[in-house]
Amino acid sequence: MPEKIAETSKGQDELLPAADPETALVVEPGSASTKARSLWSDAWHDLRRSPLFLASSALILLLIVMAVAPSLFTSASPRDGDLVNHYLQPPNWSHFFAADWFGYDIQGRSIYARVIHGARASITVGIVVTILVTLIGGVLGMMAGYFGGLLDTLLSRMTDIFFGIPFLLGAMVILTSFEKRAVWTVILALAFLGWTSIARVARGAVITVKQADYVVAARALGASTSRIMIKHIMPNALAPVIVVATIALGGYIGAEATLSFLGIGLSEPTVSWGIDVSDGFAQIRNAPYVLIIPSVMVSITVLSFLMFGDAVRNALDPKMR
Numbered sequence: 001m002p003e004k005i006a007e008t009s010k011g012q013d014e015l016l017p018a019a020d021p022e023t024a025l026v027v028e029p030g031s032a033s034t035k036a037r038s039l040w041s042d043a044w045h046d047l048r049r050s051p052l053f054l055a056s057s058a059l060i061l062l063l064i065v066m067a068v069a070p071s072l073f074t075s076a077s078p079r080d081g082d083l084v085n086h087y088l089q090p091p092n093w094s095h096f097f098a099a100d101w102f103g104y105d106i107q108g109r110s111i112y113a114r115v116i117h118g119a120r121a122s123i124t125v126g127i128v129v130t131i132l133v134t135l136i137g138g139v140l141g142m143m144a145g146y147f148g149g150l151l152d153t154l155l156s157r158m159t160d161i162f163f164g165i166p167f168l169l170g171a172m173v174i175l176t177s178f179e180k181r182a183v184w185t186v187i188l189a190l191a192f193l194g195w196t197s198i199a200r201v202a203r204g205a206v207i208t209v210k211q212a213d214y215v216v217a218a219r220a221l222g223a224s225t226s227r228i229m230i231k232h233i234m235p236n237a238l239a240p241v242i243v244v245a246t247i248a249l250g251g252y253i254g255a256e257a258t259l260s261f262l263g264i265g266l267s268e269p270t271v272s273w274g275i276d277v278s279d280g281f282a283q284i285r286n287a288p289y290v291l292i293i294p295s296v297m298v299s300i301t302v303l304s305f306l307m308f309g310d311a312v313r314n315a316l317d318p319k320m321r
Helices: 002-015 039-047 051-068 111-147 149-163 167-175 183-194 196-209 213-220 225-261 273-281 289-316
Strands: none
Touching: 039 289, 051 111, 051 289, 111 149, 111 183, 111 196, 111 225, 111 273, 111 289, 149 196, 167 183, 167 225, 183 196, 183 225, 196 225, 213 225, 225 273, 225 289, 273 289
16 A cells, blocks of 8 residues: 555656756745835835935935034134124135135125034924924824814814915014024924924825724724824824925925025024025125025025935835836
8 A cells, every 4th residue: 555655646746847946936934025015114125226315315414414513514613703804705715614615704704614503503493393393283183184073173274274374474473573583483483383284194194094994903903092093093194294294394494594584583693594695685796605605505405305305205105106
């Protein structure tokens, strides 16, 4: 009997084609092909290969280093002026990273030093305002989208009221009520009016996610509301919120510069690109570089964050693939 079984198995082996070791596909249990990638891993995989993301990230990193440690780029003071020797002295383009590289303004202050030190106020305003509006708008939008009913109606109507207030006009009205306007004053004014877009995006994302099968199953198994919100809804509704927040960050930096240019935003002795643009506007005919150089820095900063936001949107939005 064992001999018949051996012969039968031998005959079946002869009918099977021999495996070619060169063409055989070997999949190891721990290899990457056996692991399913999430939305975030797919997004990071795309971002690492995006020239737009790499270029914008390099510029943003440089700007953040300038804001955190301006002494690495210049030892000149952004506030001390020398009216005798440096009154509206033109730029000396051959003196790289020197105090007179970009020339001097009407008060004899180094424009290069003010450009370096002015990054702190603009970057701080943009990042902190973005964090605040994301927290405020995200929480209110998630509550409105998840609970619905009367709470959704009240929060949605409150969002519509704030949407009806023009952003810059409302910020001007708020800031004119303060005699001294520091960085935190501008931050709170912009955050008070800027959370509405995030709230609407978060509300729509939560309404879509809460109808998914895994959320319904978690609710049927008796999971608490906080667990469902944190474990299931928030991770899956976070992508559109991050996209809107990263794109809006550049807009907040531009808004701060605009308010400072109008004389309603930051005020002396704070060093700000908007203040320098405002001071240089009066000298546009005699010394246009006083106006152009800080204006270019504002444009580069806003463009860097907009490029970063576009790259993140392309990576997180499946329709953009």
